[in-house]
Amino acid sequence: MESNSIKKKFVTTSFGKICYYGVGSESSPLFLAIHDSGVNNSGKVYHTFLYEYMIRFNSSWPLYMVALDCPGYGDSTGLRSVIRGFPEKFIREFINSIGKESCFILMGHSQGGNSIFNAAFQNSGITNFLVQDRPVCGGRSEEHTSEL
Numbered sequence: 236m237e238s239n240s241i242k243k244k245f246v247t248t249s250f251g252k253i254c255y256y257g258v259g260s261e262s263s264p265l266f267l268a269i270h271d272s273g274v275n276n277s278g279k280v281y282h283t284f285l286y287e288y289m290i291r292f293n294s295s296w297p298l299y300m301v302a303l304d305c306p307g308y309g310d311s312t313g314l315r316s317v318i319r320g321f322p323e324k325f326i327r328e329f330i331n332s333i334g335k336e337s338c339f340i341l342m343g344h345s346q347g348g349n350s351i352f353n354a355a356f357q358n359s360g361i362t363n364f365l366v367q368d369r370p371v372c373g374g375r376s377e378e379h380t381s382e383l
Contacts, residue, residue, distance in 0.1 A: 239293075241285050243310075246332040250325055251313025254278065255303040255333075258289045264339035265330060268302040268368075269318065269347035278302035278309060280344065298339065303329065305347065322350035323357035330361075342366035 241258045256278045270280050281302035288300050306313025306325070317325050330338060341362035343351035348367045355365055 239289065241282065241289065245310075246329070248325070248328045248332055250317045250321070250328065251306045251311055253303060253306065253313075253329060253332075254310035255301050255329075256282065256285060257299060257301045258285045259293050259299045260297055261299050261334065263297045263299045265333075265335045265337075266298040266300045266340040266342070267326070267330065267338045267362075268300070268342045268344065269305065269326070269351060270302065270308075270344040278304045301333070318347060318350045323354040323361065326351075326354045327358065327361060338362040340364045340366060342368055344368040 241256050243254065243256055246253050246255070268278070268281050268284065270278060279302075285300050285302060288298075292298075304311035305315070306317040307315030326338075326341070330336070337360055339362070341351045341355070341364070343349065343366075345368075348369070351362075351365055351367075354361055
């Protein structure tokens with residue numbers, strides 16, 4: 236059965252209690268969006284994305300769209316360093332906890348974007364497709380700007 240609303244849910248993992256937002260049929264292939272950066276950032280960043288998917292594509296391209304709060308961000312508990320330090324283990328444990336074996340699409344935003352590539356490098360079967368959304372490319376500090 237299709238979900239016509241964004242649902243906020245929680246699962247408990249070895250990394251903490253993880254909050255996630257999902258839309259679509261839970262039996263459909265998983266499209267997992269991971270955001271990680273900044274104190275106030277979380278899966279809520281993707282509410283508009285989830286809403287747009289629900290309105291425009293859910294009936295014609297059925298996926299289970301999920302945006303999660305990484306450990307220590309948003310409404311999830313745990314250490315913020317988990318997504319960067321243990322990306323494959325965390326992602327695998329999360330997707331298994333929601334009843335999936337892998338992601339159809341794994342999307343990362345910001346530092347989560349780096350983490351999806353590390354996870355796929357460690358476990359090529361974790362996803363079929365990787366999508367990078369606004370990666371962290373590093374910044375220039377004041378001390379190095381004067382050298383340019």
